[in-house]
Amino acid sequence: MSGPRFEVLIPHDRIQQRVAELGRQISIEYAGRSLVMVGVLKGSFMFLADLIRHIDVPLRIEFIGTKSYEGTTTSGQVQLTKDLDRPIQDEDVLLVEDIIDTGLTLNYLIHLLEQRQPRSLKTIAFLDKPSRRRIEVHGDYVGFTIEDRFVVGYGLDFEQRFRNLRDVCVLAP
Ligand code: IMP
Numbered sequence: 001m002s003g004p005r006f007e008v009l010i011p012h013d014r015i016q017q018r019v020a021e022l023g024r025q026i027s028i029e030y031a032g033r034s035l036v037m038v039g040v041l042k043g044s045f046m047f048l049a050d051l052i053r054h055i056d057v058p059l060r061i062e063f064i065g066t067k068s069y070e071g072t073t074t075s076g077q078v079q080l081t082k083d084l085d086r087p088i089q090d091e092d093v094l095l096v097e098d099i100i101d102t103g104l105t106l107n108y109l110i111h112l113l114e115q116r117q118p119r120s121l122k123t124i125a126f127l128d129k130p131s132r133r134r135i136e137v138h139g140d141y142v143g144f145t146i147e148d149r150f151v152v153g154y155g156l157d158f159e160q161r162f163r164n165l166r167d168v169c170v171l172a173p
Helices: 012-029 045-052 104-114
Strands: 005-010 035-041 059-070 073-082 092-100 120-128 141-145 168-172
Touching: 012 045, 012 120, 012 141, 035 045, 035 104, 045 059, 045 092, 059 104, 073 104, 092 104, 104 120
Parallel strands: 035 059, 035 092, 092 120, 120 141
Antiparallel strands: 005 168, 059 073
């Protein structure tokens, strides 16, 4: 029996190039300030790790966890699985997502974090699938806009697998 087959959608080199660009843009826009980068577990961990190596303003890292997906279909419900460890009041916060799909997760997290009274709150998503949106929400920074394909790799999973792929891939049927 053969294993799953992957079609490369965004190759590793292109990802690295784009992540570096985003890091430079963020460094310019936040020059003279400091940042709290909030990674949304688990999918954003690789993007966050690469991105911060291109940001040259002082920063600290927090993680927040949500759950909404069962397999490839969304349940429409967002649950918090891990909260921040420290307050973000009066901080410049950048929320780091792997992908904006229906928008439900990002919308939920924006509302949750706004209640903590940050000085500012912006969002960055590695990927964006605007055609799947069920709620009006957008990333302030976006790595790549993609079509409605279920993707894995570079931190993104299918049933907790394939996060370790270097490229963003579509699972071939
Ligand atoms: P939402 O539908 O925008 O709330 O996205 C919720 C979460 O679903 C994202 O943060 C991802 O972790 C996951 N997700 C959405 N689309 C994909 C995909 O194509 N591949 C892997 N995970 C996805």
